[in-house]
Amino acid sequence: MSHKVTIPIGPYHSLQEEPEFYQLTVDGETVTDIDVRIGYVHRGIEKVAESKSFDKIIFLVERICGICSTSHPMASVLAMEDVSGVEVPDRAQYIRTIVCELERIHSHLLWIGLAGHFLGYNTVWMWAWKYREIVCDIFEAITGNRQNYGMMKIGGVRRDIEDEYLPGIMKGMDDVLRALDMFKGAVLDDPVLAARLKGVGILSKADALSYSALGPTSRASGVDKDVRRDDPYAAYDRVKWNVITQKDGDVFAKAVVRILESYESVSIVKQCLQKMQKGPIDSDPKELPEGEGIGHAEAPRGEVFHYVKSDGTNSPERYKVRAPTFMNFPTFKATVIGETISDATIILAAIDPCYCCTERMTVVNRKDKKTILTGEDMIKMSQDKTRRMYKRMTGKELA
Amino acid sequence: MSIKMKALLKSPWVFHLCSGSCNNCDIEILDCLTPRYDIERFGMLLVGSVRHADVLLCTGVVNKLGESRVKRVYQQAPKPCVVVAVGNCAASQHIYRGSYAVGKPLDEVIPVDVYIPGCPPKPEAIILGVVKLLEKLKKG
Ligand code: SF4
Numbered sequence: 001m002s003h004k005v006t007i008p009i010g011p012y013h014s015l016q017e018e019p020e021f022y023q024l025t026v027d028g029e030t031v032t033d034i035d036v037r038i039g040y041v042h043r044g045i046e047k048v049a050e051s052k053s054f055d056k057i058i059f060l061v062e063r064i065c066g067i068c069s070t071s072h073p074m075a076s077v078l079a080m081e082d083v084s085g086v087e088v089p090d091r092a093q094y095i096r097t098i099v100c101e102l103e104r105i106h107s108h109l110l111w112i113g114l115a116g117h118f119l120g121y122n123t124v125w126m127w128a129w130k131y132r133e134i135v136c137d138i139f140e141a142i143t144g145n146r147q148n149y150g151m152m153k154i155g156g157v158r159r160d161i162e163d164e165y166l167p168g169i170m171k172g173m174d175d176v177l178r179a180l181d182m183f184k185g186a187v188l189d190d191p192v193l194a195a196r197l198k199g200v201g202i203l204s205k206a207d208a209l210s211y212s213a214l215g216p217t218s219r220a221s222g223v224d225k226d227v228r229r230d231d232p233y234a235a236y237d238r239v240k241w242n243v244i245t246q247k248d249g250d251v252f253a254k255a256v257v258r259i260l261e262s263y264e265s266v267s268i269v270k271q272c273l274q275k276m277q278k279g280p281i282d283s284d285p286k287e288l289p290e291g292e293g294i295g296h297a298e299a300p301r302g303e304v305f306h307y308v309k310s311d312g313t314n315s316p317e318r319y320k321v322r323a324p325t326f327m328n329f330p331t332f333k334a335t336v337i338g339e340t341i342s343d344a345t346i347i348l349a350a351i352d353p354c355y356c357c358t359e360r361m362t363v364v365n366r367k368d369k370k371t372i373l374t375g376e377d378m379i380k381m382s383q384d385k386t387r388r389m390y391k392r393m394t395g396k397e398l399a
Numbered sequence: 400m401s402i403k404m405k406a407l408l409k410s411p412w413v414f415h416l417c418s419g420s421c422n423n424c425d426i427e428i429l430d431c432l433t434p435r436y437d438i439e440r441f442g443m444l445l446v447g448s449v450r451h452a453d454v455l456l457c458t459g460v461v462n463k464l465g466e467s468r469v470k471r472v473y474q475q476a477p478k479p480c481v482v483v484a485v486g487n488c489a490a491s492q493h494i495y496r497g498s499y500a501v502g503k504p505l506d507e508v509i510p511v512d513v514y515i516p517g518c519p520p521k522p523e524a525i526i527l528g529v530v531k532l533l534e535k536l537k538k539g
Contacts, residue, residue, distance in 0.1 A: 019465065041419040041463045044500035048510055051497070060494055064424025066519065110426070113433075129433035147423045374424055 007341070022348070028106045029340045034332055035311050049319035054080060054288055054310075057319065058152055061306070064146055066322065067110065071137055071299030072321070073152035075306040078295025086285040092156040094276040096234040099143070099151050100297070101265040101272075103177060106135040107300035108258040108265075111349075112183060115255065116351045119196060123189065131179035134172045141165055156282030166273055173266050180262055188256060197252035201335040201347030204249055211331045214324045215302025216257045217351045221249035227298040239271040251350040263339045288314075297323055301351070325351065328372060407453045408533055410442030414452035414476070418458025419501070420470050423519040428456055437454060437524045444537065449475050454529065455482045457511075460495045463502045470527035475510040481512045481532060485525060490514040 009022040019040035025033035045064055049057050061072040074096065081088065109132040114221050116124025136146045143149035151157050161169075187193055203213065208221035218225060226243045228236040244260045246253035290312040296305045302324025309318040328351040336347050391396040417435050431438045432445055446452055449472050461469050473482070487493040489505045505511060515528040 019419075040462070040468075041417070041459065042462055042464065042500050043419055043460060043495045044498035048495060048498045056494075061422075063421045063494060063518070066421045066426060069421075109503065129430065130435060133430075133433075133435050134526055145522060147426070148421075184491075290520075 004032065005116070024336075024341065024344060026341050029342075031336050031339055031341055031344055034336050034344075035330070036329065046319050047319060050316060053314045054154065054316065057316070058154070059150065062148055062150065062152075067107050068299040068301065068323075069148050069303050070099050070151065071297050072306070072323075074100060074233070075296040075304045076308070077152045077154050077296040078297060079287060079293040079306040079308045080295070080310075082293030082295055083094070083291045083308060084154070084285055084288050084293075085184065086155045086283055088156055089280045089283060091160075091276060092233075092271045092281045093235040093238075093280040095157045095161055095281065096152070097219070097236060097239070098161070098269050098272045099149060099157075100234065101268045102135055102138060104300045105262050105269075105348070106139075108130050108262045109135070109179075111258055111300075112187065112255065115251075115346065115349055116187075118345050119192070119193070120132035124183075125155065127179075127186075129178060134175050134179075138165075138169050138172045141168065142246045150341045153282060154288070155285045156280075158282075160281050161276075165351055169273060170270065173269055177263070177266055180259060180266070186261055188259065194252065197255065198248075198250055200251050200343050201339060201350055202248065202250045203331055203335050207331065207334040208249065211334065212327050213302075213331050213351075214327045215299070216254055216261065217302065217331065218330045219243065219245045227303050231296070233295075233297060234267075235272060235275075238275065239268050243270050251346055254350045259399045288312075301325060302328060401520045404536065406481060408537055409530070410444070411453045411481075411533065412451055413454040413456050413529075414446055414449045416449075416457045416460050416469065416472055417460075418457065418465040418505075418536050419462040420486065420488055422460035427519045427522050427525060428458070429484065431496070431522045431525055435526075436501050438524065438526055438529075441526075444457055450477065453480060454532075455480060455509075456485050457482060457489050457509075458485045460488045460492050460498075460501045461503065461505050461508055462500045464500075466502050466508055469508055474502070481536070483513045483515060483528060483532065484508055484511045485515050485528075486520055487516055487518045490516055490529050493518065 004025055004027050007024045009024065021037040021040070023035040023037070024031050045060060049060055052060055058073045058076055061076045064072050109128045113125040113128030113132070116122065116128065116285050139149060140146050142165055143151050143159060151159060188244060203217065203221045205222045208218045208223050213221065213223070222245055224243060224245050227233075229243055241264045244257050244264065246257050280380070288310050290310055292309045294305065294307050296303050304324060305322040307318070307320040308316050311317045331351060332348065335350075336344055339347060387398045390396070415425065415428050431434060443454075449455070455473065455476060455477045457469070472478075484505055488495070492501060492504050495501050513528055513532045515524055519523055520528070
């Protein structure tokens with residue numbers, strides 16, 4: 001006999017940091033379907049961007065997401081530099097790389113902590129967040145803020161890293177390395193965690209490719225892609241590092257990828273600090289010509305993509321952002337269904353979802369009071385649009 | 400001082416309500432719980448249900464979708480309940496003011512007792528804000 005029950009989780013659920021609304025359909029213990037409703041943190045950033053000047057947009061996109069708060073500005077300045085073709089000084093490239101990699105370390109440690117929390121393993125949470133403070137301190141020293149660093153600028157960076165800080169950063173990185181060693185031992189060799197995470201929520205390579213998963217979510221499934229290597233920006237082509245991949249695609253593999261990636265990040269930061277030469281940090285461009293530009297950067301969760309269209313004035317005509325969670329979200333359909341309800345939370349957490357990045361759409365002011373669109377609605381809208389364009393271009397109705 | 404108030408001041412339980420923040424303020428709130436800041440030494444505890452809460456820590460601009468829900472959450476909290484607006488977003492709508500998705504500011508949706516500015520406010524600032532609030536309540 002089958003008993004289908006729908007379990008609502010959210011929108012303001014204590015386990016979640018951000019408001020989102022899951023509906024899990026379960027049959028006994030097994031999840032048979034999942035539906036996600038988001039939109040509780042939609043802030044209309046793309047539209048707000050159109051009313052801000054280019055300088056301010058960098059601050060605005062920084063506030064898309066607090067955890068990737070340097071990946072978004074990074075992609076944003078890359079897009080704007082793509083429009084203007086301005087050269088970025090060497091030292092600025094290294095500083096950008098350092099800030100991006102420090103962010104990756106803090107984000108991965110944060111994830112390890114939250115994953116432990118979701119598993120009911122609060123010791124891991126407290127540890128991970130304790131060692132994350134080292135990175136936050138470095139940020140506070142070199143950028144002035146623990147989060148939302150405000151370092152990026154078109155044509156360079158806003159602040160230089162003073163020489164006095166270098167030994168402190170080096171020592172901080174060594175401390176992080178020791179913490180990572182401990183995590184590698186404590187988390188990866190722990191029999192309980194292995195039993196809990198191995199073989200759970202498997203995303204096969206084929207699924208990862210067909211869903212276009214990004215970042216650690218795809219790399220844990222054996223898809224070898226990383227913007228930092230495939231289309232190097234900042235100083236990633238001047239330092240030695242490896243792209244970490246795993247084959248299994250389960251939650252454990254995702255944890256392994258994140259821990260090993262943090263090691264690479266530490267090594268990148270150290271190399272940058274050593275290679276950095278004295279010099280200017282900013283080429284200080286004064287205006288942005290007309291044109292379109294794209295920029296993409298590898299955030300801790302995957303590729304962020306920014307598009308900007310400038311009409312020669314000081315604010316953009318169109319600004320578009322695509323965050324990695326947008327692509328990683330649908331993989332839930334492949335990973336959660338068929339698993340038990342107790343594993344669902346950790347599988348949902350395994351892609352390190354970031355809703356505040358993803359929430360890009362909401363419908364306001366519709367006559368039928370419907371504020372959420374379903375997949376069918378969207379397909380219909382898309383088909384309607386094709387029809388309209390066809391008619392405009394050819395003067396005929398589409399068959 | 401009522402017995403309820405006395406109990407509240409002794410160990411205020413906080414509930415964290417995020418409605419359209421960029422996540423940083425939320426992380427800093429969680430950070431307050433971790434070993435370095437450890438607000439549990441003041442008797443504060445992050446609780447899972449709003450029905451157990453004495454203090455609501457609100458972060459983020461309230462967007463149109465969340466507005467009625469934020470109100471509902473506040474109504475569910477047992478009174479007396481003090482509301483703290485953490486971060487510029489909750490205090491003044493920050494950079495999003497004027498956006499089509501953002502409705503009324505938080506203090507027009509629910510009554511706010513304390514504002515903690517900052518983007519994000521440091522954990523020290525959050526702790527200071529809450530402690531100051533408690534002192535004020537103690538004085539009456
Ligand atoms: S105040 Fe700043 S850090 Fe806090 S939610 Fe708003 S944008 Fe994010």
